[in-house]
Amino acid sequence: MRAFQVTSFDTPAALIDAPATPPAEGEVLLGIQACGLNFADLLMANGTYQDTPTPPFTLGMEVCGTVLALGAGVTTPALGARVAVFGGQGGLADQGVFPAALCREVPDTMTSEIAAGFQVAYGTSHLALTRRAKLQAGETLLVMGAAGGVGLTAVEIGKAMGATVIGVARGAAKMAVAKAAGADHVIDASEDITAAVRALGGADVVYDPVGGPSFKAALRATNREGRIVIIGFASGDIPQIPANHLLVKNITVIGFYWGGYLKFNPTALTDSMGELLDWYAQGRLKPHVSHVVPLDKAADALELLRSRKSPGKVVVAP
Structure with missing residues:
Protein backbone atom coordinates (compact mmCIF):
# COMPACT_ATOMS: atom_id res chain seq x y z
CA MET A 1 0.00 0.00 0.00
CA ARG A 2 1.01 3.65 -0.32
CA ALA A 3 1.60 5.63 2.87
CA PHE A 4 2.76 9.21 3.49
CA GLN A 5 5.27 8.61 6.26
CA VAL A 6 7.61 10.44 8.59
CA THR A 7 10.79 8.38 8.75
CA SER A 8 12.90 11.05 10.47
CA PHE A 9 12.27 14.52 11.85
CA ASP A 10 15.33 15.68 9.88
CA THR A 11 13.80 14.88 6.48
CA PRO A 12 10.41 15.75 4.95
CA ALA A 13 7.61 13.20 5.08
CA ALA A 14 7.28 11.27 1.82
CA LEU A 15 4.99 8.83 0.02
CA ILE A 16 6.41 5.29 0.20
CA ASP A 17 5.35 1.73 -0.52
CA ALA A 18 4.68 0.09 2.83
CA PRO A 19 3.49 -3.37 3.83
CA ALA A 20 -0.20 -3.68 4.68
CA THR A 21 -0.88 -4.54 8.34
CA PRO A 22 -3.68 -6.93 9.34
CA PRO A 23 -6.00 -5.82 12.16
CA ALA A 24 -5.07 -6.99 15.65
CA GLU A 25 -7.55 -7.83 18.40
CA GLY A 26 -10.08 -5.02 18.80
CA GLU A 27 -9.12 -3.38 15.51
CA VAL A 28 -10.56 -3.04 12.02
CA LEU A 29 -8.82 -2.67 8.68
CA LEU A 30 -10.18 0.21 6.62
CA GLY A 31 -9.91 0.95 2.96
CA ILE A 32 -9.34 4.69 3.37
CA GLN A 33 -11.52 6.89 1.18
CA ALA A 34 -10.59 10.27 2.66
CA CYS A 35 -8.32 11.76 5.35
CA GLY A 36 -8.85 15.17 6.93
CA LEU A 37 -5.74 17.26 7.59
CA ASN A 38 -5.16 19.33 10.71
CA PHE A 39 -2.57 21.84 11.88
CA ALA A 40 -1.41 19.15 14.30
CA ASP A 41 -0.18 17.11 11.31
CA LEU A 42 2.34 19.86 10.57
CA LEU A 43 3.57 19.80 14.16
CA MET A 44 3.71 16.01 14.17
CA ALA A 45 5.79 15.99 10.97
CA ASN A 46 8.58 17.94 12.69
CA GLY A 47 8.24 16.28 16.09
CA THR A 48 6.78 19.21 18.03
CA TYR A 49 3.25 17.91 18.65
CA GLN A 50 2.42 16.81 22.20
CA ASP A 51 1.42 13.30 21.04
CA THR A 52 4.00 12.73 18.30
CA PRO A 53 4.72 9.01 17.72
CA THR A 54 8.24 7.64 17.31
CA PRO A 55 9.24 7.44 13.60
CA PRO A 56 8.49 5.80 11.31
CA PHE A 57 4.77 6.60 11.32
CA THR A 58 2.08 7.61 8.83
CA LEU A 59 0.56 11.07 9.12
CA GLY A 60 -3.20 11.68 9.06
CA MET A 61 -5.29 11.85 12.24
CA GLU A 62 -8.88 11.41 11.04
CA VAL A 63 -10.31 9.27 8.26
CA CYS A 64 -13.40 7.88 6.61
CA GLY A 65 -13.26 4.46 5.00
CA THR A 66 -14.85 1.09 4.41
CA VAL A 67 -14.30 -1.86 6.75
CA LEU A 68 -12.26 -4.50 4.90
CA ALA A 69 -11.42 -6.89 7.76
CA LEU A 70 -12.16 -7.41 11.45
CA GLY A 71 -9.66 -8.23 14.16
CA ALA A 72 -10.32 -10.86 16.82
CA GLY A 73 -13.27 -10.10 19.06
CA VAL A 74 -14.75 -7.40 16.81
CA THR A 75 -18.43 -7.66 15.93
CA THR A 76 -19.13 -4.03 15.06
CA PRO A 77 -18.73 -2.21 12.80
CA ALA A 78 -19.68 -4.79 10.19
CA LEU A 79 -17.67 -5.70 7.12
CA GLY A 80 -18.43 -3.22 4.35
CA ALA A 81 -19.65 -0.49 6.71
CA ARG A 82 -18.51 3.05 5.97
CA VAL A 83 -17.12 4.59 9.16
CA ALA A 84 -15.30 7.65 10.43
CA VAL A 85 -12.57 7.35 13.05
CA PHE A 86 -10.02 9.51 14.81
CA GLY A 87 -6.91 7.35 15.07
CA GLY A 88 -4.30 10.00 15.79
CA GLN A 89 -2.10 8.76 12.92
CA GLY A 90 -2.21 6.39 9.93
CA GLY A 91 -4.74 8.22 7.75
CA LEU A 92 -2.60 9.29 4.78
CA ALA A 93 -2.53 5.85 3.21
CA ASP A 94 -4.57 3.50 1.04
CA GLN A 95 -5.38 1.33 4.07
CA GLY A 96 -5.04 1.50 7.84
CA VAL A 97 -5.89 -0.32 11.08
CA PHE A 98 -7.85 1.53 13.76
CA PRO A 99 -9.61 0.73 17.07
CA ALA A 100 -13.07 -0.63 16.34
CA ALA A 101 -14.51 1.04 19.46
CA LEU A 102 -13.70 4.50 18.07
CA CYS A 103 -15.40 3.94 14.70
CA ARG A 104 -18.75 5.59 14.02
CA GLU A 105 -20.92 4.69 11.04
CA VAL A 106 -21.37 7.59 8.63
CA PRO A 107 -24.87 8.64 7.49
CA ASP A 108 -25.62 8.01 3.81
CA THR A 109 -26.24 11.74 3.40
CA MET A 110 -22.63 12.58 4.40
CA THR A 111 -19.85 12.23 1.83
CA SER A 112 -16.60 10.54 2.80
CA GLU A 113 -14.70 13.81 2.28
CA ILE A 114 -16.97 15.64 4.71
CA ALA A 115 -16.95 12.77 7.22
CA ALA A 116 -13.14 12.59 7.21
CA GLY A 117 -12.78 16.29 7.96
CA PHE A 118 -15.72 16.52 10.38
CA GLN A 119 -14.42 14.91 13.55
CA VAL A 120 -11.53 17.02 14.83
CA GLY A 260 -6.61 14.44 25.25
CA TYR A 261 -10.14 13.25 26.04
CA LEU A 262 -9.35 9.95 24.31
CA LYS A 263 -7.14 9.10 27.28
CA PHE A 264 -9.24 10.23 30.23
CA ASN A 265 -12.85 10.63 29.06
CA PRO A 266 -13.56 9.18 25.59
CA THR A 267 -17.30 9.15 26.34
CA ALA A 268 -17.25 12.96 26.20
CA LEU A 269 -16.01 12.71 22.61
CA THR A 270 -18.49 10.08 21.49
CA ASP A 271 -21.42 11.91 23.10
CA SER A 272 -20.33 15.16 21.46
CA MET A 273 -19.96 13.51 18.05
CA GLY A 274 -23.40 11.92 18.37
CA GLU A 275 -24.96 15.34 18.92
CA LEU A 276 -23.01 16.83 16.01
CA LEU A 277 -24.12 14.08 13.62
CA ASP A 278 -27.72 14.77 14.68
CA TRP A 279 -27.21 18.47 13.96
CA TYR A 280 -25.76 17.59 10.54
CA ALA A 281 -28.74 15.34 9.75
CA GLN A 282 -31.06 18.21 10.73
CA GLY A 283 -29.26 20.57 8.34
CA ARG A 284 -27.92 22.79 11.12
CA LEU A 285 -24.29 22.36 10.04
CA LYS A 286 -22.81 22.96 6.58
CA PRO A 287 -19.21 21.67 6.56
CA HIS A 288 -16.92 23.51 4.16
CA VAL A 289 -14.23 21.44 2.44
CA SER A 290 -12.12 23.89 0.46
CA HIS A 291 -9.64 21.43 -1.09
CA VAL A 292 -9.67 17.72 -1.96
CA VAL A 293 -6.16 16.57 -2.91
CA PRO A 294 -4.91 13.15 -4.11
CA LEU A 295 -2.55 11.15 -1.90
CA ASP A 296 0.44 11.66 -4.20
CA LYS A 297 0.04 15.42 -3.57
CA ALA A 298 -0.14 15.10 0.24
CA ALA A 299 2.88 17.39 0.69
CA ASP A 300 1.06 20.10 -1.28
CA ALA A 301 -2.01 19.61 0.89
CA LEU A 302 0.05 20.16 4.04
CA GLU A 303 1.56 23.28 2.47
CA LEU A 304 -1.96 24.70 2.09
CA LEU A 305 -2.24 24.50 5.87
CA ARG A 306 1.24 25.85 6.50
CA SER A 307 0.69 28.86 4.25
CA ARG A 308 -2.86 29.43 5.56
CA LYS A 309 -4.25 29.36 2.02
CA SER A 310 -7.17 27.07 2.83
CA PRO A 311 -10.48 28.76 3.74
CA GLY A 312 -11.96 25.61 5.23
CA LYS A 313 -10.96 21.97 5.52
CA VAL A 314 -8.24 20.29 3.45
CA VAL A 315 -8.93 16.62 2.70
CA VAL A 316 -6.69 14.03 1.04
CA ALA A 317 -8.50 11.33 -0.96
CA PRO A 318 -6.41 8.23 -1.69
Whole structure:
Protein backbone atom coordinates (compact mmCIF):
# COMPACT_ATOMS: atom_id res chain seq x y z
CA MET A 1 0.00 0.00 0.00
CA ARG A 2 1.01 3.65 -0.32
CA ALA A 3 1.60 5.63 2.87
CA PHE A 4 2.76 9.21 3.49
CA GLN A 5 5.27 8.61 6.26
CA VAL A 6 7.61 10.44 8.59
CA THR A 7 10.79 8.38 8.75
CA SER A 8 12.90 11.05 10.47
CA PHE A 9 12.27 14.52 11.85
CA ASP A 10 15.33 15.68 9.88
CA THR A 11 13.80 14.88 6.48
CA PRO A 12 10.41 15.75 4.95
CA ALA A 13 7.61 13.20 5.08
CA ALA A 14 7.28 11.27 1.82
CA LEU A 15 4.99 8.83 0.02
CA ILE A 16 6.41 5.29 0.20
CA ASP A 17 5.35 1.73 -0.52
CA ALA A 18 4.68 0.09 2.83
CA PRO A 19 3.49 -3.37 3.83
CA ALA A 20 -0.20 -3.68 4.68
CA THR A 21 -0.88 -4.54 8.34
CA PRO A 22 -3.68 -6.93 9.34
CA PRO A 23 -6.00 -5.82 12.16
CA ALA A 24 -5.07 -6.99 15.65
CA GLU A 25 -7.55 -7.83 18.40
CA GLY A 26 -10.08 -5.02 18.80
CA GLU A 27 -9.12 -3.38 15.51
CA VAL A 28 -10.56 -3.04 12.02
CA LEU A 29 -8.82 -2.67 8.68
CA LEU A 30 -10.18 0.21 6.62
CA GLY A 31 -9.91 0.95 2.96
CA ILE A 32 -9.34 4.69 3.37
CA GLN A 33 -11.52 6.89 1.18
CA ALA A 34 -10.59 10.27 2.66
CA CYS A 35 -8.32 11.76 5.35
CA GLY A 36 -8.85 15.17 6.93
CA LEU A 37 -5.74 17.26 7.59
CA ASN A 38 -5.16 19.33 10.71
CA PHE A 39 -2.57 21.84 11.88
CA ALA A 40 -1.41 19.15 14.30
CA ASP A 41 -0.18 17.11 11.31
CA LEU A 42 2.34 19.86 10.57
CA LEU A 43 3.57 19.80 14.16
CA MET A 44 3.71 16.01 14.17
CA ALA A 45 5.79 15.99 10.97
CA ASN A 46 8.58 17.94 12.69
CA GLY A 47 8.24 16.28 16.09
CA THR A 48 6.78 19.21 18.03
CA TYR A 49 3.25 17.91 18.65
CA GLN A 50 2.42 16.81 22.20
CA ASP A 51 1.42 13.30 21.04
CA THR A 52 4.00 12.73 18.30
CA PRO A 53 4.72 9.01 17.72
CA THR A 54 8.24 7.64 17.31
CA PRO A 55 9.24 7.44 13.60
CA PRO A 56 8.49 5.80 11.31
CA PHE A 57 4.77 6.60 11.32
CA THR A 58 2.08 7.61 8.83
CA LEU A 59 0.56 11.07 9.12
CA GLY A 60 -3.20 11.68 9.06
CA MET A 61 -5.29 11.85 12.24
CA GLU A 62 -8.88 11.41 11.04
CA VAL A 63 -10.31 9.27 8.26
CA CYS A 64 -13.40 7.88 6.61
CA GLY A 65 -13.26 4.46 5.00
CA THR A 66 -14.85 1.09 4.41
CA VAL A 67 -14.30 -1.86 6.75
CA LEU A 68 -12.26 -4.50 4.90
CA ALA A 69 -11.42 -6.89 7.76
CA LEU A 70 -12.16 -7.41 11.45
CA GLY A 71 -9.66 -8.23 14.16
CA ALA A 72 -10.32 -10.86 16.82
CA GLY A 73 -13.27 -10.10 19.06
CA VAL A 74 -14.75 -7.40 16.81
CA THR A 75 -18.43 -7.66 15.93
CA THR A 76 -19.13 -4.03 15.06
CA PRO A 77 -18.73 -2.21 12.80
CA ALA A 78 -19.68 -4.79 10.19
CA LEU A 79 -17.67 -5.70 7.12
CA GLY A 80 -18.43 -3.22 4.35
CA ALA A 81 -19.65 -0.49 6.71
CA ARG A 82 -18.51 3.05 5.97
CA VAL A 83 -17.12 4.59 9.16
CA ALA A 84 -15.30 7.65 10.43
CA VAL A 85 -12.57 7.35 13.05
CA PHE A 86 -10.02 9.51 14.81
CA GLY A 87 -6.91 7.35 15.07
CA GLY A 88 -4.30 10.00 15.79
CA GLN A 89 -2.10 8.76 12.92
CA GLY A 90 -2.21 6.39 9.93
CA GLY A 91 -4.74 8.22 7.75
CA LEU A 92 -2.60 9.29 4.78
CA ALA A 93 -2.53 5.85 3.21
CA ASP A 94 -4.57 3.50 1.04
CA GLN A 95 -5.38 1.33 4.07
CA GLY A 96 -5.04 1.50 7.84
CA VAL A 97 -5.89 -0.32 11.08
CA PHE A 98 -7.85 1.53 13.76
CA PRO A 99 -9.61 0.73 17.07
CA ALA A 100 -13.07 -0.63 16.34
CA ALA A 101 -14.51 1.04 19.46
CA LEU A 102 -13.70 4.50 18.07
CA CYS A 103 -15.40 3.94 14.70
CA ARG A 104 -18.75 5.59 14.02
CA GLU A 105 -20.92 4.69 11.04
CA VAL A 106 -21.37 7.59 8.63
CA PRO A 107 -24.87 8.64 7.49
CA ASP A 108 -25.62 8.01 3.81
CA THR A 109 -26.24 11.74 3.40
CA MET A 110 -22.63 12.58 4.40
CA THR A 111 -19.85 12.23 1.83
CA SER A 112 -16.60 10.54 2.80
CA GLU A 113 -14.70 13.81 2.28
CA ILE A 114 -16.97 15.64 4.71
CA ALA A 115 -16.95 12.77 7.22
CA ALA A 116 -13.14 12.59 7.21
CA GLY A 117 -12.78 16.29 7.96
CA PHE A 118 -15.72 16.52 10.38
CA GLN A 119 -14.42 14.91 13.55
CA VAL A 120 -11.53 17.02 14.83
CA ALA A 121 -12.73 20.44 13.65
CA TYR A 122 -16.38 20.12 14.68
CA GLY A 123 -15.59 18.00 17.72
CA THR A 124 -13.05 20.56 18.93
CA SER A 125 -15.41 23.50 18.60
CA HIS A 126 -18.44 21.70 20.02
CA LEU A 127 -16.74 20.40 23.16
CA ALA A 128 -14.79 23.64 23.66
CA LEU A 129 -17.89 25.82 23.49
CA THR A 130 -20.33 23.52 25.31
CA ARG A 131 -18.25 21.76 27.96
CA ARG A 132 -15.40 24.18 28.60
CA ALA A 133 -16.63 27.71 27.80
CA LYS A 134 -20.30 26.97 28.59
CA LEU A 135 -21.40 29.42 25.90
CA GLN A 136 -24.94 30.69 26.48
CA ALA A 137 -27.55 31.91 24.01
CA GLY A 138 -27.41 35.69 23.73
CA GLU A 139 -23.69 35.94 24.53
CA THR A 140 -21.13 37.30 22.08
CA LEU A 141 -18.57 34.82 20.75
CA LEU A 142 -15.33 36.11 19.19
CA VAL A 143 -13.69 33.58 16.85
CA MET A 144 -10.07 34.18 15.86
CA GLY A 145 -8.94 32.55 12.60
CA ALA A 146 -12.61 32.33 11.65
CA ALA A 147 -12.00 31.09 8.08
CA GLY A 148 -9.69 28.25 9.10
CA GLY A 149 -10.57 24.59 9.54
CA VAL A 150 -11.61 24.84 13.20
CA GLY A 151 -12.53 28.51 13.14
CA LEU A 152 -15.32 27.99 10.63
CA THR A 153 -16.82 25.24 12.78
CA ALA A 154 -16.74 27.52 15.83
CA VAL A 155 -18.68 30.14 13.85
CA GLU A 156 -21.31 27.56 12.86
CA ILE A 157 -21.63 25.98 16.28
CA GLY A 158 -21.72 29.34 18.04
CA LYS A 159 -24.63 30.39 15.84
CA ALA A 160 -26.37 27.04 16.41
CA MET A 161 -26.08 27.70 20.16
CA GLY A 162 -27.72 31.12 19.85
CA ALA A 163 -24.68 33.38 20.22
CA THR A 164 -23.85 36.56 18.34
CA VAL A 165 -20.66 35.67 16.45
CA ILE A 166 -17.79 37.99 15.55
CA GLY A 167 -15.30 36.39 13.16
CA VAL A 168 -11.73 37.57 12.59
CA ALA A 169 -10.11 36.55 9.28
CA ARG A 170 -7.44 37.95 6.98
CA GLY A 171 -8.52 39.44 3.66
CA ALA A 172 -11.83 39.91 1.88
CA ALA A 173 -12.07 36.34 0.57
CA LYS A 174 -11.66 34.72 3.97
CA MET A 175 -13.94 37.28 5.60
CA ALA A 176 -16.62 36.33 3.05
CA VAL A 177 -16.21 32.64 3.93
CA ALA A 178 -16.68 33.40 7.64
CA LYS A 179 -19.71 35.55 6.88
CA ALA A 180 -21.24 32.77 4.76
CA ALA A 181 -20.72 30.33 7.67
CA GLY A 182 -22.95 32.51 9.86
CA ALA A 183 -20.78 35.21 11.44
CA ASP A 184 -22.88 38.23 12.35
CA HIS A 185 -19.85 40.53 12.08
CA VAL A 186 -16.45 40.04 10.43
CA ILE A 187 -13.22 41.90 11.16
CA ASP A 188 -10.08 41.88 9.03
CA ALA A 189 -7.14 40.54 11.01
CA SER A 190 -5.07 43.52 9.84
CA GLU A 191 -7.40 45.95 11.64
CA ASP A 192 -7.27 47.10 15.26
CA ILE A 193 -9.09 44.01 16.54
CA THR A 194 -9.50 45.30 20.08
CA ALA A 195 -11.16 48.54 18.98
CA ALA A 196 -13.40 46.80 16.45
CA VAL A 197 -14.64 44.21 18.96
CA ARG A 198 -15.18 46.81 21.68
CA ALA A 199 -17.25 48.85 19.21
CA LEU A 200 -19.52 45.80 18.89
CA GLY A 201 -19.93 45.49 22.67
CA GLY A 202 -16.95 43.28 23.50
CA ALA A 203 -16.70 39.49 23.70
CA ASP A 204 -18.13 37.20 26.37
CA VAL A 205 -16.35 34.13 25.00
CA VAL A 206 -13.20 34.03 22.85
CA TYR A 207 -12.26 30.99 20.75
CA ASP A 208 -8.57 31.27 19.85
CA PRO A 209 -6.66 28.77 17.68
CA VAL A 210 -4.15 31.44 16.62
CA GLY A 211 -2.30 32.81 19.66
CA GLY A 212 0.35 35.51 19.38
CA PRO A 213 -0.76 39.15 18.99
CA SER A 214 -4.30 38.02 18.18
CA PHE A 215 -4.65 36.58 21.68
CA LYS A 216 -3.49 39.82 23.26
CA ALA A 217 -5.94 41.84 21.17
CA ALA A 218 -8.79 39.51 22.07
CA LEU A 219 -7.94 39.62 25.78
CA ARG A 220 -8.19 43.41 25.77
CA ALA A 221 -11.62 43.16 24.11
CA THR A 222 -13.02 40.51 26.50
CA ASN A 223 -15.84 41.60 28.78
CA ARG A 224 -15.83 41.17 32.55
CA GLU A 225 -16.36 37.53 33.55
CA GLY A 226 -15.49 36.54 29.98
CA ARG A 227 -13.96 33.17 29.05
CA ILE A 228 -11.08 32.68 26.63
CA VAL A 229 -10.61 29.16 25.26
CA ILE A 230 -7.09 28.41 24.02
CA ILE A 231 -7.34 25.97 21.10
CA GLY A 232 -3.84 26.24 19.64
CA PHE A 233 -1.08 28.49 18.34
CA ALA A 234 -1.29 28.56 14.54
CA SER A 235 0.72 31.79 14.55
CA GLY A 236 3.65 29.93 16.07
CA ASP A 237 3.68 32.40 18.98
CA ILE A 238 2.60 31.14 22.41
CA PRO A 239 1.41 34.26 24.28
CA GLN A 240 2.39 35.07 27.82
CA ILE A 241 -0.79 35.84 29.78
CA PRO A 242 -0.79 38.94 32.03
CA ALA A 243 -2.40 37.54 35.16
CA ASN A 244 -3.21 40.99 36.50
CA HIS A 245 -5.60 41.57 33.57
CA LEU A 246 -7.43 38.35 34.42
CA LEU A 247 -7.71 39.43 38.03
CA VAL A 248 -9.01 42.95 37.37
CA LYS A 249 -11.67 41.86 34.85
CA ASN A 250 -12.52 38.46 36.41
CA ILE A 251 -11.59 36.75 33.14
CA THR A 252 -11.07 32.98 32.87
CA VAL A 253 -8.54 31.49 30.44
CA ILE A 254 -9.32 27.86 29.59
CA GLY A 255 -6.99 25.32 28.01
CA PHE A 256 -8.56 22.81 25.65
CA TYR A 257 -7.04 19.77 23.90
CA TRP A 258 -9.69 17.68 22.16
CA GLY A 259 -7.48 14.65 21.55
CA GLY A 260 -6.61 14.44 25.25
CA TYR A 261 -10.14 13.25 26.04
CA LEU A 262 -9.35 9.95 24.31
CA LYS A 263 -7.14 9.10 27.28
CA PHE A 264 -9.24 10.23 30.23
CA ASN A 265 -12.85 10.63 29.06
CA PRO A 266 -13.56 9.18 25.59
CA THR A 267 -17.30 9.15 26.34
CA ALA A 268 -17.25 12.96 26.20
CA LEU A 269 -16.01 12.71 22.61
CA THR A 270 -18.49 10.08 21.49
CA ASP A 271 -21.42 11.91 23.10
CA SER A 272 -20.33 15.16 21.46
CA MET A 273 -19.96 13.51 18.05
CA GLY A 274 -23.40 11.92 18.37
CA GLU A 275 -24.96 15.34 18.92
CA LEU A 276 -23.01 16.83 16.01
CA LEU A 277 -24.12 14.08 13.62
CA ASP A 278 -27.72 14.77 14.68
CA TRP A 279 -27.21 18.47 13.96
CA TYR A 280 -25.76 17.59 10.54
CA ALA A 281 -28.74 15.34 9.75
CA GLN A 282 -31.06 18.21 10.73
CA GLY A 283 -29.26 20.57 8.34
CA ARG A 284 -27.92 22.79 11.12
CA LEU A 285 -24.29 22.36 10.04
CA LYS A 286 -22.81 22.96 6.58
CA PRO A 287 -19.21 21.67 6.56
CA HIS A 288 -16.92 23.51 4.16
CA VAL A 289 -14.23 21.44 2.44
CA SER A 290 -12.12 23.89 0.46
CA HIS A 291 -9.64 21.43 -1.09
CA VAL A 292 -9.67 17.72 -1.96
CA VAL A 293 -6.16 16.57 -2.91
CA PRO A 294 -4.91 13.15 -4.11
CA LEU A 295 -2.55 11.15 -1.90
CA ASP A 296 0.44 11.66 -4.20
CA LYS A 297 0.04 15.42 -3.57
CA ALA A 298 -0.14 15.10 0.24
CA ALA A 299 2.88 17.39 0.69
CA ASP A 300 1.06 20.10 -1.28
CA ALA A 301 -2.01 19.61 0.89
CA LEU A 302 0.05 20.16 4.04
CA GLU A 303 1.56 23.28 2.47
CA LEU A 304 -1.96 24.70 2.09
CA LEU A 305 -2.24 24.50 5.87
CA ARG A 306 1.24 25.85 6.50
CA SER A 307 0.69 28.86 4.25
CA ARG A 308 -2.86 29.43 5.56
CA LYS A 309 -4.25 29.36 2.02
CA SER A 310 -7.17 27.07 2.83
CA PRO A 311 -10.48 28.76 3.74
CA GLY A 312 -11.96 25.61 5.23
CA LYS A 313 -10.96 21.97 5.52
CA VAL A 314 -8.24 20.29 3.45
CA VAL A 315 -8.93 16.62 2.70
CA VAL A 316 -6.69 14.03 1.04
CA ALA A 317 -8.50 11.33 -0.96
CA PRO A 318 -6.41 8.23 -1.69
